[in-house]
Each structure stands twice: as structure tokens, then as C-alpha cells.
Amino acid sequence: MAVTIEDVKYIANLSHLKFDEKELESFTHQFNEILTFFEKLNELNTDNVVPLSHPVENVNVFREDVLVSSVEREEALKNSPDRNDNYFKVPKVINK
């Protein structure tokens, strides 16, 4: 099934990424090539196979529910691109 430039635009929007027309065209071409290659898996019959999500299959890993301190506020804010006092600062999201 061929991927169109519209599909690529849709995926870009989901991914929060922007591309110019030239990049979109090149992505569409590469996507089709790579997805065709992915479809090689259809040669295999996988009926009744349970999907494997982790190579070392653990059940649940529990720990005691004890209170420990994690990252201090100042440390957490150290790498922020913009801050206001003790808060991360971002552009206004609600228009008046």
C-alpha cells in the first residue's frame, strides 16, 4: 500500500515535526521504500503467536512503597529554557 504525501503530512503533524515540500517528497519516497521492506514480514505465518514485547520476560517487579526524595526543585529547573521563579515558563496558551 503506497504512502502519499498527504499521509506523510498527517504523520508529521502527529509527530510535532514540520517539513518543507522538498523534504516531504523525499520522505514519501523513502517511506514507501522502507515500508515495502517492512512488509517482508507478511511472508511469515504468525497466527496464534503471542507478541513478544520484552526479550527477558519478567512478570511484575515490585519494591517497598517507601518515601524517598528525588530531584530537588532547583535542580529540576536548572535546564529549563525559560523560567519564572519556581516555575517553567511557556508562551501564553489561552487567548483572551
Next chain:
Amino acid sequence: MLQYKNHFQKLELLRANKLSLKKNVQDFLTSIAKSKNLNAFNFVFEDCLDNAEIIQKKIITGEAGKLAGMVIAIKDVLSIKDKPLTCSSKILGNFNSIYTATAVQKLINQDAIIIGKTNCDEFAMGSSNENSAFGPVLNPHDNSKVPGGSSGGSAVSVAAKLCDAALGTDTGGSIRQPAAFCGVFGLKPTYGKVSRFGLTAYGSSFDTIGPFSNSVEDTALILEVISGKDEKDSTSAESEKINYSNSLTTDKKFKIGIPKEFFGAGLNQEINVAIHNILNKLKSEGHEIIDVSLPLSEYSIPTYYILATAEASSNLARYDGAHFGFRSKDTPNLKELYTNSRTEGFGKEVKRRIMLGTYVLSAGYYDAYYNKAQKVRRLLKESYDKVFKNVEIILTPTTPTTAFNLGEKSNDPLEMYLTDIYTTSANLVGIPGMNIPVGFDNKKMPIGMQLMANQFNEIAILQLGKVISEL
């Protein structure tokens, strides 16, 4: 030229005062400065010289740890408190870690000296180290060739003797392939053997941390130090504690499986010959060489790239320009802040993988790609389980060719993905694999051979690796 072949010899020299650790570290710093053109390091820690004096004193008074004075470089995807962590990406250009990765902390606890952070493919995505915001790394054996990736800087730092050893990470071959291209030892441990706490996530069900070094002894010693269960990583595993470095010598005769699918048409003849020479020698030493079959091998690359890109697209959603990292100047509203920061901050290959991963996870395609690939992953695992019932080791080439030219494959992503043909299976199945340098081709480029064993059987790989390195 170094006066020692491995860390045990170095420690002896240090204890006998025949080697000054400060001078040793200074020599490495000088070599790094002289080899700047290789572009192996993103950051060099000049202040590690101060540590050298402290550790030398500890060695003399007998209080020093196992790795005392071992000079180690760290791939720039692992956190070290108060040091930069960029993942070779513009999006983390100004980021400083606020804690230290468990694997790195364990090295420091044993008195290793951390000399700097190495260049790599952006977020560990790549097979040539050409996808880095710091520019490509060059192969020390021929500067027109790639060093392999994604841990290219770590492999080069060890191959060019800019440090004693390095840590890298391996999600689809990123330790073993550059180790092969640069002619050094590189071990990808079992999934979960080494805590991933402090490692920047790429493909969480594949990511592993492991050592690069110039000897089996140092590889074993570092593995012994960094492995173990960690409360901070629920996927880290409780495994038998083995003193790897003291268990290397054995009279054991190994049953070694040779999967024919790894020796097909795509394999370079010189690599094939070099490996068969080793096999003949192993046979004459009494090891048993057995033909085995891993018929699903040709499906490993599509399976890997579906699952790894899916995990990557989810893991890299955290880079949004809001809380940390690069923020675009063009931020009229929150959505644009996210989109523009990501668009300006990520490189091409990272964007491609986020897009592919988002596609295979999106409504309507999830079953056709992601779910299908997870099923094939189980079939692959079962096929390896079956082979490991008959043999202890699987021996293969690490790469289909020796190092290729810079720029040769960078415009064709699919061709680049295919270079991982012999390495991705170990990540899909969660088993350990090690590259062993076994000679050079006619252009004097290193040839690598891979040993794989069942989950948590690193000791077999290291023991046979020692046998091979002494053939």
C-alpha cells in the same frame, strides 16, 4: 606506546611505582588533543588529572578499587552529574545532567578515571557516526572511512589509544559494529544485565550498555563492575554474580554453532576467509564446530526497525522545548513551541525514525506492522532458544563488509539499515554478543567476528574470546 596490555599489567606498574598515573592521564590528554581531527570526543574533562593523583595515592596505600587508574571515556548518551549530556543532538545542546548513570557511578566507585564524553550518532541512531550535531567521527585506520556507529567515538577512542577503555550503548549493533570497523573488543551484554538508569532512552526494550577495550581481560573486568540489579531500573536483572576477570581461563571444549544464513551472498570474501581460518584453528584445538540454521535471520532487520522506531517515537516525545533542552525562538503558541523546537532541534535521521515509529503505531497500521513485528520477535527468540539447546556459542561475522567510505550510504537510509544485518538479532532476542578483532583486509581495515551466547551466558563468550585472542 602504552607500557601495558591490560588493566592488570597497568595496576602492577602503578603499584610498583613504575608508572605515574598523572603522566599516563596527561599522555592520553595530549593524544586526544593531537587526534582532534578524528572528532572522537564531544567533551574532554581536563580536571581528571586531579583525580589521578588521589587515585595513585590510594593504589599505594592499598585502598583503591578494582578499576583504579583505568582511564575510561563515556558515550555522550550516558549521564554524569553536572557534566554536559548532548546525545550529539542540538536539542540537548545546553543540557547538563543532574544525576549520574548507574553504570558510570559503578566505574567511579571502583576508582576509574573518566576522561570525557565521546561522539556518537544523534540519540544513538545510526550505523556510521555521520548523524552527529558535532560532525562525523573518522576511522583511525583510514580517515576517509566511517568508524561505524552509533558508538563511533567510543570505538575510535579505544582504537586510537586515547584512553584505556570506553562505555558505549548497543540497541541494534551500536557497540559491536563500530568495534568491528575499528578493530577493538566490544561487548553487548544481555538485556537487563547492566542498569539503564541514566542512559538516554532510544529503544527501551533493546538498549544495553557495554564496554569497548583492547583486551578480553579488560572487557571482563568492566562487565563485572557495571552489571547487576538496580532499584532504579525495574528491567535490570538479578543474575548470578560471576567474577568474570578471574574466570577467563578454562580447558573447556566449546560447542560452536555456525549459522549458514550469516555466511551468504552478502558477506565479503576476505571476512569469510578470516573467520574460517579461526574456525580451523579452533577445530584443531578440539572445539566442536557444528552447522546450525537460523532461518528467520532475514526478517531481523525489518522486525528491528519497526519495533525500535516505534519505541523511539514514544521515547523522544519528551523533547518538547518546554522543560529542558533547546527551545525555538519562534513560539507564538504552545503547539508551535513544541513543533518548532523539535523541528529545529532534531537531525534528519532522528526525524525519520520518529516519523516511521509514529506511522507503525498509528491507528489502522498498528496490527499490520507493530503487532506483526512483535510476533516475529517471538519466533526469532524461539529459533535462538532451539539452537542454544545444541550449542553454547553462535559464531558469525559482525558485519558484512569492513568500514565503508564516509558519505557512501548517508543518502540511502535503507541501505544504511541493511549494514546491521548480523547484529540486530541479538538485541531482538536479548542475548549477549561480542566483537573480536580477527585481522585486516587487503586495504588494512579491521575485520570483526561475533560470538553470541544465550541470555546471561557472557562468561562463555569471554572464555572463548580469550581462547581466540591467543590462537
